[in-house]
Amino acid sequence: MSNDLKTPLNWSGGGADTDVGETEEWLTAFEQVIRHEGRERARFLLEKLLEKGYEKDVTLPFTGNTPYINTIPAARQPEYAGDRTLERRIKSIVRWNAMAMVVRANKKFAGLGGHISTFASSATLYQVGMHHFFRGRGAGGFDGDMLYIQGHGSPGIYAYSFLEGRITPAQLESFRREIETPSGLSSYPHPWLMPDYWEFPTVSMGLGPLAAIYQARFNRYLRNRGLRDNQGRKIWAFLGDGETDEPETLGALTLASRERLDNLIFVINCNLQRLDGPVRGNGKIIQELETAFRGAGWNVIKVIWGSDWDPLIEADNTGRLVQRMTEVLDGEYQKYVVEPGSYVRQEFFGKYPELLELVKGYGDEQLHGLRRGGHDPEKVYAAYKAAVEHQGSPTVILAKTVKGYGLGEAGEGRNVTHQQKKLNEEELRFFRDRFELPLTDEQVAEAAFYHPGPNSPEVEYLRECRSRLGGSIPSRRVRTEPTPIPKTGVWERFHTGVDRDVSTTMVFVQILTQLLKDAEIGPKVVPIVPDEARTFGMESLFRQFGIYSYVGQLYEPVDKSMLLYYREAKDGQILEEGITEAGSMASFIAAGTSYATHGIDMIPFFIFYSMFGFQRVGDLIWAGADQRMRGFLLGATAGRTTLNGEGLQHEDGHSLVLASVVPNLRAYDPAYAFELAVIIRDGLERMFEQREDVFYYLTLYNENYPMPPKPDGADAGILRGLYKLKDAPPPADGVPDTRPRVHLLGSGPILNEALRAQELLAGRGVAATVWSATSYKQLRADALEVERWNMLHPEAEPRKPYVASLFEGDDAPIVAVSDYMKLVPDQIARWLPGRFYALGTDGFGRSETREALRRFFEIDAGSVTVAALHQLALRGRYDRSAVRRALDELGIDPEKAYALVS
Numbered sequence: 001m002s003n004d005l006k007t008p009l010n011w012s013g014g015g016a017d018t019d020v021g022e023t024e025e026w027l028t029a030f031e032q033v034i035r036h037e038g039r040e041r042a043r044f045l046l047e048k049l050l051e052k053g054y055e056k057d058v059t060l061p062f063t064g065n066t067p068y069i070n071t072i073p074a075a076r077q078p079e080y081a082g083d084r085t086l087e088r089r090i091k092s093i094v095r096w097n098a099m100a101m102v103v104r105a106n107k108k109f110a111g112l113g114g115h116i117s118t119f120a121s122s123a124t125l126y127q128v129g130m131h132h133f134f135r136g137r138g139a140g141g142f143d144g145d146m147l148y149i150q151g152h153g154s155p156g157i158y159a160y161s162f163l164e165g166r167i168t169p170a171q172l173e174s175f176r177r178e179i180e181t182p183s184g185l186s187s188y189p190h191p192w193l194m195p196d197y198w199e200f201p202t203v204s205m206g207l208g209p210l211a212a213i214y215q216a217r218f219n220r221y222l223r224n225r226g227l228r229d230n231q232g233r234k235i236w237a238f239l240g241d242g243e244t245d246e247p248e249t250l251g252a253l254t255l256a257s258r259e260r261l262d263n264l265i266f267v268i269n270c271n272l273q274r275l276d277g278p279v280r281g282n283g284k285i286i287q288e289l290e291t292a293f294r295g296a297g298w299n300v301i302k303v304i305w306g307s308d309w310d311p312l313i314e315a316d317n318t319g320r321l322v323q324r325m326t327e328v329l330d331g332e333y334q335k336y337v338v339e340p341g342s343y344v345r346q347e348f349f350g351k352y353p354e355l356l357e358l359v360k361g362y363g364d365e366q367l368h369g370l371r372r373g374g375h376d377p378e379k380v381y382a383a384y385k386a387a388v389e390h391q392g393s394p395t396v397i398l399a400k401t402v403k404g405y406g407l408g409e410a411g412e413g414r415n416v417t418h419q420q421k422k423l424n425e426e427e428l429r430f431f432r433d434r435f436e437l438p439l440t441d442e443q444v445a446e447a448a449f450y451h452p453g454p455n456s457p458e459v460e461y462l463r464e465c466r467s468r469l470g471g472s473i474p475s476r477r478v479r480t481e482p483t484p485i486p487k488t489g490v491w492e493r494f495h496t497g498v499d500r501d502v503s504t505t506m507v508f509v510q511i512l513t514q515l516l517k518d519a520e521i522g523p524k525v526v527p528i529v530p531d532e533a534r535t536f537g538m539e540s541l542f543r544q545f546g547i548y549s550y551v552g553q554l555y556e557p558v559d560k561s562m563l564l565y566y567r568e569a570k571d572g573q574i575l576e577e578g579i580t581e582a583g584s585m586a587s588f589i590a591a592g593t594s595y596a597t598h599g600i601d602m603i604p605f606f607i608f609y610s611m612f613g614f615q616r617v618g619d620l621i622w623a624g625a626d627q628r629m630r631g632f633l634l635g636a637t638a639g640r641t642t643l644n645g646e647g648l649q650h651e652d653g654h655s656l657v658l659a660s661v662v663p664n665l666r667a668y669d670p671a672y673a674f675e676l677a678v679i680i681r682d683g684l685e686r687m688f689e690q691r692e693d694v695f696y697y698l699t700l701y702n703e704n705y706p707m708p709p710k711p712d713g714a715d716a717g718i719l720r721g722l723y724k725l726k727d728a729p730p731p732a733d734g735v736p737d738t739r740p741r742v743h744l745l746g747s748g749p750i751l752n753e754a755l756r757a758q759e760l761l762a763g764r765g766v767a768a769t770v771w772s773a774t775s776y777k778q779l780r781a782d783a784l785e786v787e788r789w790n791m792l793h794p795e796a797e798p799r800k801p802y803v804a805s806l807f808e809g810d811d812a813p814i815v816a817v818s819d820y821m822k823l824v825p826d827q828i829a830r831w832l833p834g835r836f837y838a839l840g841t842d843g844f845g846r847s848e849t850r851e852a853l854r855r856f857f858e859i860d861a862g863s864v865t866v867a868a869l870h871q872l873a874l875r876g877r878y879d880r881s882a883v884r885r886a887l888d889e890l891g892i893d894p895e896k897a898y899a900l901v902s
């Protein structure tokens with residue numbers, strides 16, 4: 001192996017040739033075998049040689065690489081199916097408009113942003129798909145292919161729709177102006193902002209590729225469960241080479257190959273640049289990715305060189321050209337783009353005399369113009385065709401391109417190109433001339449949009465292609481028919497209360513089981529777990545409903561003789577994802593958006609360790625919210641003190657804070673079985689009957705306690721976020737009630753601490769009313785809306801926020817307590833001015849008993865009692881010395897350690 005630092009990793013040349021004659025003999029013999037006995041025989045001999053090598057300790061270093069040339073040689077290239085001339089004209093128009101919409105937007109409003117260079121590099125990659133491969137939602141129940149578009153390439157996609165007549169000039173004019181012009185075009189693919197157009201939000205790098213893998217898998221899941229046959233749908237994911245730096249991009253590759261997802265095609269736009277500069281200036285991103293994907297079992301198709309290199313490769317009988325192609329670094333390839341042809345001659349070909357000889361008939365211009373594969377429709381077409389025909393594994397196409405292609409001095413191949421949004425007149429003229437657009441200098445000066453007319457050959461051609469392929473893309477179409485949610489049978493048993501000690505996690509599993517058994521909605525339920533089913537007591541579901549496996553169960557499980565054995569099945573319903581919250585979340589998104597992607601309602605329940613939810617995969621949750629997913633996220637082992645033995649990394653006291661930032665998420669922190677049942681039922685009705693684009697987060701705890709029956713009329717309060725649970729015990733008979741009053745708000749298992757505090761306070765002459773606070777987020781949302789309405793309607797009778805209306809009629813202090821940070825209850829403080837005080841679990845978790853933890857974080861009954869007494873003392877309604885006495889009696893050391901490190 002060469003020690004030359006410039007030799008790219010994973011490429012071993014084999015050292016110097018010490019006996020050229022002998023080498024020739026071997027090669028000639030090998031060629032003869034190929035010629036006379038065929039490739040199979042040649043392959044067999046090679047394998048035998050390798051085997052012998054291993055036997056004799058002559059081994060080759062591992063390489064996942066093939067040489068740095070196209071995977072599909074010119075000889076195996078299919079004929080191009082389209083009209084190249086017309087397609088080139090279309091592409092030029094699309095390029096122009098995609099560029100012009102960014103330039104015009106930024107001319108008018110500097111700072112609006114937008115990207116020119118990404119699409120400039122990927123125009124051919126999209127166009128070949130648009131004209132020949134990407135299938136729309138045609139007739140006959142076919143839902144079309146699924147397209148994950150590189151987010152910052154969206155101007156190019158809009159430009160196609162503009163040509164097609166789907167997008168008006170006014171809309172193109174209002175790129176990134178979604179507020180002032182309601183039909184303005186969103187910056188990136190946002191199903192929330194352009195709900196009939198974009199299907200998959202992609203621009204948070206890495207999430208698109210991950211989601212695409214799980215989408216492809218979910219399509220198979222639906223098929224194998226007999227719910228939807230999607231055999232023919234392809235999932236195309238377009239991504240940047242820089243985007244492959246994200247761990248999410250490459251993190252799930254083996255799932256795709258393991259499950260033989262040949263419905264999945266990645267197209268990686270290898271323009272060798274990311275935002276700041278080169279992706280792998282000192283190496284070769286295409287070779288690096290080839291190794292990763294091949295190693296993971298993918299079918300890899302490299303599209304590196306354009307057709308004008310074919311004759312050179314053909315004429316290269318010394319192997320020097322391929323050698324040179326392989327040894328040159330990406331940083332150097334980038335330089336060739338910005339330097340003249342003479343530089344390419346000298347630096348690239350000039351390294352070996354044989355190469356200079358090879359191109360001696362080529363002018364400098366010609367050398368500079370030698371195209372890269374990703375800009376050559378024929379090469380891209382060949383790759384796409386091979387990809388859609390390939391069976392048995394997913395395919396990745398690694399297409400080499402130039403970032404900012406066609407921009408010339410304005411940015412082609414320049415390190416600054418990613419953020420280029422302003423072109424001066426000269427640069428615009430260059431662009432026009434380069435792509436031969438029929439625009440006058442005046443039109444060029446203002447970067448006017450160009451449309452050749454609805455009956456022009458270009459538009460007719462494009463329309464014809466799209467209609468042949470089943471209609472326009474992208475296009476999002478949602479199911480609007482409601483799925484009826486059971487009104488009886490499932491819920492009643494959870495309303496009556498349970499004397500036994502149970503946890504809300506156990507209750508949830510029972511609710512889930514009931515739903516799974518329901519004849520109507522049962523099959524639609526998708527339980528998703530990241531290797532925690534046993535932790536949450538869900539193993540009983542394994543045998544009953546089966547764990548999905550695309551091959552079924554090929555082995556006899558060790559626990560086969562047991563009642564609850566680990567049963568895998570082809571039609572298994574549970575998605576047991578293994579230890580990947582990100583993957584599970586991607587499955588959740590796929591299932592929770594199937595009302596739009598597949599036109600059928602699926603109802604995902606993703607249950608996870610609450611600590612490893614929002615803070616681990618928060619960006620995926622945000623992307624799913626953007627994609628308008630529906631379903632239930634369940635943060636189990638919730639609470640900083642309720643999960644008591646696991647310490648700092650496991651004990652969650654803040655997922656509800658993180659949940660509070662997601663707009664269309666309804667987050668609940670329930671305490672009792674009936675609360676869970678009411679919330680889940682309401683969620684199902686909202687999402688699947690009333691078709692609201694919301695989703696749910698529920699905390700689930702593992703503390704066992706009896707579940708009381710549902711108080712009459714509690715439903716509305718449970719859903720709105722707060723209801724009165726228990727009035728203060730009455731004073732002794734005949735004694736007038738002059739006791740100072742407080743309100744105690746509790747959530748989750750800590751509601752029990754509030755109830756105990758109610759007794760402790762009663763013993764100290766204080767009347768405390770206990771409320772169950774199921775959702776501060778919901779309370780806040782209601783109050784914000786009301787407050788805003790009042791501000792905008794100054795002369796109208798002011799409305800009351802729900803939370804404020806509950807506490808009208810007295811001025812008693814309100815103490816809130818939960819197993820979450822103080823910030824969670826503090827969300828409502830503003831509507832209860834001067835009377836609200838929150839206790840909570842701010843700070844890192846610790847391993848201890850629940851009692852010790854609750855005392856440490858000051859959320860136990862004793863701490864609640866002291867807080868309430870102190871609030872009364874501040875108002876002169878309780879004696880300060882009596883508060884100090886209470887501290888003593890309750891065993892609270894005033895100098896004890898403080899949990900919050902700040």
Ligand SMILES: Cc1ncc(C[n+]2csc(CCOP(=O)(O)OP(=O)(O)O)c2C)c(N)n1
Pocket residue numbers: 117118121150152203204205206239240241242243244269271273274275279403418
């Ligand atoms: C998670 C995330 N981090 C950062 C960004 C900002 N960003 C947008 S595009 C880009 C560079 C992308 O490079 P590449 O993937 O190679 O795409 P290209 O534009 O070169 O095709 C960056 C860093 C982002 N969108 N998402």
Ligand SMILES: [Mg+2]
Pocket residue numbers: 240241242243269270271272273274279403
């Ligand atoms: Mg790039």
